[in-house]
Amino acid sequence: MNPPAPIADTPIAVVDYRAGNAPSVGFALERLGIPARLTDDPEVVGAATRLILPGVGAARATIDSLRDSGLLEPLAERVAAGVPFLGICIGLQVLFDHSEEGDTEGLGWVPGTVRRFTDGLRVPQIGWNEVRVVRDHPVTRSLPAGAHCYFVNSYYATPSDPADVLGVTDYGPEFCSVVGHRNIVATQFHAEKSGPIGLALLEAFATWDGVEC
Amino acid sequence: MLTKRLIACFDVIDGRVTKAQQFQDNIDVAPATDLAQRLYDDQIDEIVFYDITASAQKRPIDLETVRAVAHHVFVPFTVGGGIRSLDDMFEVLKAGAEKISVDSMAVRNPEIIRQGAEAFGRQCVVLSTQVKHVGIRPGIPSGYEVFIDGARTATGMDALEWVAQGEALGAGEIVVNSIDNDGTAAGYDLDITRAVADTVNVPVVASGGAGNAEHIAAALTHGDASAAIISSILYSPRLERNTPVRELKAALAAAGVPIRPWVGSASA
Numbered sequence: 217m218n219p220p221a222p223i224a225d226t227p228i229a230v231v232d233y234r235a236g237n238a239p240s241v242g243f244a245l246e247r248l249g250i251p252a253r254l255t256d257d258p259e260v261v262g263a264a265t266r267l268i269l270p271g272v273g274a275a276r277a278t279i280d281s282l283r284d285s286g287l288l289e290p291l292a293e294r295v296a297a298g299v300p301f302l303g304i305c306i307g308l309q310v311l312f313d314h315s316e317e318g319d320t321e322g323l324g325w326v327p328g329t330v331r332r333f334t335d336g337l338r339v340p341q342i343g344w345n346e347v348r349v350v351r352d353h354p355v356t357r358s359l360p361a362g363a364h365c366y367f368v369n370s371y372y373a374t375p376s377d378p379a380d381v382l383g384v385t386d387y388g389p390e391f392c393s394v395v396g397h398r399n400i401v402a403t404q405f406h407a408e409k410s411g412p413i414g415l416a417l418l419e420a421f422a423t424w425d426g427v428e429c
Numbered sequence: 430m431l432t433k434r435l436i437a438c439f440d441v442i443d444g445r446v447t448k449a450q451q452f453q454d455n456i457d458v459a460p461a462t463d464l465a466q467r468l469y470d471d472q473i474d475e476i477v478f479y480d481i482t483a484s485a486q487k488r489p490i491d492l493e494t495v496r497a498v499a500h501h502v503f504v505p506f507t508v509g510g511g512i513r514s515l516d517d518m519f520e521v522l523k524a525g526a527e528k529i530s531v532d533s534m535a536v537r538n539p540e541i542i543r544q545g546a547e548a549f550g551r552q553c554v555v556l557s558t559q560v561k562h563v564g565i566r567p568g569i570p571s572g573y574e575v576f577i578d579g580a581r582t583a584t585g586m587d588a589l590e591w592v593a594q595g596e597a598l599g600a601g602e603i604v605v606n607s608i609d610n611d612g613t614a615a616g617y618d619l620d621i622t623r624a625v626a627d628t629v630n631v632p633v634v635a636s637g638g639a640g641n642a643e644h645i646a647a648a649l650t651h652g653d654a655s656a657a658i659i660s661s662i663l664y665s666p667r668l669e670r671n672t673p674v675r676e677l678k679a680a681l682a683a684a685g686v687p688i689r690p691w692v693g694s695a696s697a
Contacts, residue, residue: 239523247500343432343434344474344689345431409504412503414503
C-alpha cells in the first residue's frame with residue numbers, strides 16, 4: 217500500500233454557489249471524516265489546496281453564478297497552480313470549451329465539447345448506470361468492476377483527447393463518464409450520491425496528490 | 430446500461446414515517462432517520478420523503494428531518510410537501526435534497542415548475558401526480574383525472590394533458606400515483622403508467638399498489654416506468670412480513686429487469 221500523499225493541509229474547499237448541491241457533498245465528506253469547507257468566498261477558494269466543484273442544473277447558470285460570485289478567477293488560478301480538482305456533474309460539463317446546452321462557452325480547462333443525448337432516449341438520464349474504467353488513475357482505482365453510479369444528465373462531454381477519458385458509460389452510445397486531465401478529475405455521476413462506491417471515490421480524491429499516475 | 434430504480438417512499442409526520450392506505454388511516458412506522466439508514470444499508474436506490482401534513486397545515490417543510498435524513502443516505506433523496514415558492518425549494522436543496530417533488534401546489538400554480546427548472550435545472554423538479562380512474566368523459570379523454578390535496582379534491586384535469594403540460598413547463602421526472610391502487614398491494618395501475626410513459630420523454634415513476642416483486646417488474650417492463658416507488662412492501666406493520674431490498678433486487682434480476690446489483694460481502 218502506498219502511503220496517502222501528505223497534501224491536504226487545509227480543508228477541501230467545496231464550491232458552494234446557489235444552484236449547486238454542495239451540502240450533499242459536504243455531508244458525504246463529513247461521513248468520511250474528511251475536513252471540508254463549503255464556501256463561496258473568493259479568498260478561501262483562492263487559497264485552497266484541494267477543490268471540489270459540485271453541481272446540478274444548467275451550464276450557463278453555473279458559470280454565471282461562479283462569475284457573479286467572483287469565483288472564476290481564483291478557481292482558474294488554483295487549477296493552473298496544480299491543486300487537485302474534482303468536478304461533479306455540471307462541475308464536469310463546465311470544464312470544457314463549449315456546451316450545446318444554451319450554446320454556452322465553457323471554462324476551457326479541458327479540451328472538448330459537451331453535447332445533448334440524441335433523440336430516442338429518455339432525457340434526462342436519471343438513475344444508476346455502470347461505469348467502466350478505461351485508463352488507470354489514482355482516483356478511479358477505487359471503482360470496482362461493474363460499479364454502478366448515480367447519474368442525472370441530459371448532456372455529456374466529448375473530450376478532444378481520448379487520453380482524457382478515464383471512464384465510460386452506455387446511454388444509447390457510449391459516453392465519457394469520468395474525465396482526467398492533469399490535476400483535474402471529474403465525474404459525470406454524482407459521487408456523493410452513489411453509495412459506498414461513490415464515497416470511496418471521494419476518499420481517493422481526498423488523498424490524491426494531483427499527479428496523474 | 431441504465432438500470433431501473435427502486436425508490437422507497439416515506440410519508441412523514443413530525444419526523445416519523447407513517448403508512449397510509451388509499452391516502453387515509455396513517456399508522457406510525459419508525460423515525461425517518463432510522464428507516465432511511467436501514468434502507469440505505471440495504472442498498473435502496475433512492476428515497477423520496479413527503480412531509481404529508483405540511484401542505485394542509487400551511488406550514489413550511491420540516492427541514493430538520495430533511496437534513497437529518499440527508500446525513501444518513503448517500504443515494505438520491507427527493508423531498509415534497511409544503512413547497513410553495515422558489516425560496517422553499519432552495520431551502521430544501523440546501524438541507525441536502527437532490528430533487529423537489531411538487532404536486533397539489535403545481536396544479537394551483539403551474540409556473541412553479543418552470544421557475545424551479547430555470548433556477549435549479551429540470552432534473553431537480555419532479556412532478557408528482559395523484560390520478561384516479563374515472564372513465565372517459567368530457568374534459569377527461571384519457572379516463573384518468575388528476576386529484577390533489579391527498580386525493581381529496583378533484584381538479585377536472587385530464588392526467589395525460591397535465592403530465593404533458595408539466596413536462597413542457599420543465600418537469601424532469603413524472604411520478605404517477607394511482608389513488609385506486611395505493612396501499613392495496615394489488616399491483617400498480619399499469620395502464621396509466623404506460624400511457625404517461627408514452628406521453629412524455631422524461632423518466633416516469635410508478636407509484637401505488639406494489640405488493641410483490643412481480644408487480645414491480647410489471648411496472649418496469651409493461652408499464653415502461655423507469656423507477657418504481659415502494660413502501661408497504663418494505664416496512665408496513667400491516668404486513669405479516671416485509672421484504673428486504675436485497676430480496677426484491679434478486680427477484681427483479683431473475684425476471685430480467687436491469688437493476689443496480691445488490692453488492693454484499695460473502696457473509697452478508
